Structure formats: structure tokens, C-alpha cells
Amino acid sequence: MDTENLSLPTILSAQAQKHVTHNEALRMLDTLVQLAITRRDLTAPPADPAPGARFIVAAPGAGSAGGDWSGHDNDIAAFQDGAWTFYTPKPGFLALSIDEMLPLVFDGVAWVTLTAEPPETLPCLGINTGSETSNRLAVKSDAVLFSHDDVTPGSGDMRVALNKATAGGDAGFTFQSDYSARALFGLLGSDDFTLKVSPDGSTYHTGLVLDRESGAVTMPANARFSAYLNYGQNYAAGAWRDMLFNNFRHNDQLAAIIASNVLTFTAPSDGIYLFGLAGTFEAGAGTPSKLQVGLSVNGTSPAADTIGTTGDAALVSGETQVQVTALLKLAVGDMVSPKIFPTGAAGRILANENFFWGTRLP
Structure with missing residues (x-):
């Protein structure tokens, strides 16, 4: 007959060799009372254990126990009289892990850290989940609340600080x-x-x-560009024609390309884009009765709200500038290109005093 809690053997009435039962009970008490284990992460016996050394056999999550410890996952292994003796813990058994200096409790399934009164420092902490070396603090929850200290009380502030070692981290x-x-x-x-x-x-x-x-x-990912033509260019009258550009001041994300002095901007993403287009009239090719510039979307003629015009005012060489600014909603892959339309006579645009730019808005 054994005791209910520690399963200590009891001496029966008129039992022979009572000392054997008595000594076995003492050996069990010597193991289980003031239970301080050397380690709990081994799945096989150490090579040279000290007499009386106690271990918790690592559970299958760390690798099934082997060797003389095979089949004793989570058991208390005590090295007594040159051999291993095993004791099966019951829910609520307490132990101190010496190498970790952590109190442990057996919950009926596994040995877990006892944190009712946590030490000042914990190597790791898992709340409703397991922690690990790369995530020393792990929380599994639908929500996490950090609140100001209303007990001490504190300042009423709540700040979270993230500190890195160097600027490159x-x-x-x-x-x-x-x-x-x-x-x-x-x-x-x-x-x-x-x-x-x-x-x-x-x-x-x-x-x-x-x-x-x-x-x-x-916003580094937002496409934007600015271009100009560094020589004077004549344009024939009577139709929308490509307005030429041959130099970029900048071309972030490379969404604009120039091929044979024809510039095309291709929208890299859906969004709202802002464009500006202008040219300064220069005498030489003729004097149009009207000069227009506009934005072509996907090869179509410029729409009314993307056209700038000189109207019927007389053009003055080196002074009259025709320009347009337009806000366009584009889909990814839409193409925008600059156009010019002199009316009544050919027109010439002054070198360097022209521009075409565009940017994606936030």
C-alpha cells in the first residue's frame, strides 16, 4: 500500500525486512523533497552524473527521450547508487531549475515556468503561446492593450520605445x-x-x-519626371503633332522614355497624376493665328480640359508662352504624350524655354 500523494511505500503489519521499505521511502523523499533539478533540456542521460543528481527528462517537443531515459518523458530522473531511478510527477509538483534559476510546476502535461511572482528578469515569456530565442516575448491574442500607469500614478503618458544599436540597423x-x-x-x-x-x-x-x-x-516609389528640348523646333500647321523633347532634368522610377525625341509617360500604377506642358513661341517658321499644346492619352487627340492655347492674341517671339496643367486619372499602363497644334501657319518653339513634367499624386 502506498501513500496517496507521493506514492511512498508503507510498512505492513508483521512485515519482514521492514528496513527495505523504510529505506525506499527515504530515497523517494530524498529525491522529491526540496526538488532542485540540474537540467530539464536533456533527452538522454549525461555522461558522468553526480551521485544524487536530479533531472527532468525533456518532453517529446525537444526530442523523444532515449537511452536509459527512453519512455520517461517529463519524469524526474535521479542518479542513485549508480543507477537511474524515475519518479512520475503529479499535477502541482514544484521544482527549481538550477541552471536557469527558474521555478517550475507540472501542470499535468508538461513542466512550465511558475510566474505568479516573476523574477526581475526573464529569459523569455510566452502568453498563450510559446516563446523562442528569436522572439523572447510572444503573445497570442485578439488584442493587446498598453495603458498609462493609473496606479502609481504615473505621468499619464504611454510610450513604447524601440532601440537599435547602429544607424544601419x-x-x-x-x-x-x-x-x-x-x-x-x-x-x-x-x-x-x-x-x-x-x-x-x-x-x-x-x-x-x-x-x-x-x-x-x-515618396520614392511615386513616378515623376521633367523634360525639355535644348534646340528650337518647327512644327507644321493644321494638325496635332508630337511636341519633341530630348533631355530629362529627372526621371524617377523611369516611367517616362524618349525615343527619337518623342517622349511617352506610362503610368506604373492606378492613380491621380498631375502634368504640365509649355512652350515659348519663336519667330522663324511663321506666325500662327493660334498655338495650342495638349496631352494625348493612349494615342487619342488631346481632350478639351488638357489643352492650353494662346487664343487670338498676337504671338510675340521670345515672350508668348502657351501652356497647360492637367489632372488626369490614369490606370496602370495608360500612356501620356505631349502634342502641339499651330493654326494657320507653322510655329516654332524656342530652345530650352519649354517643358513637360508629370508626377503621381499621393
């Missing part, structure tokens, strides 16, 4: 879909505040950067 937040990153923001690879997005967790596009020195906002 990261201090940021990652937003995932099925554990694959889709967005990042923070100090990513520099001390400027940056927002990035990803379609697959491996390729990233920078959408927003706030300069740490000035606070200026840039």
Missing part, C-alpha cells in the same frame, strides 16, 4: 499575413523614418521616407 514594426511580411515601418536601415510594403515578404518597395534632419517627406 532596424528599429521597426512588421505587419504580416500568414507569417509573411507585407508592410514595415520604422527606422529601417537608416535613421530616417521609412514605410515599406511587400507583395511576398521578400521584395520590398519604399513608399514613404521622412528625413530625420528636416522632416521633409519623399
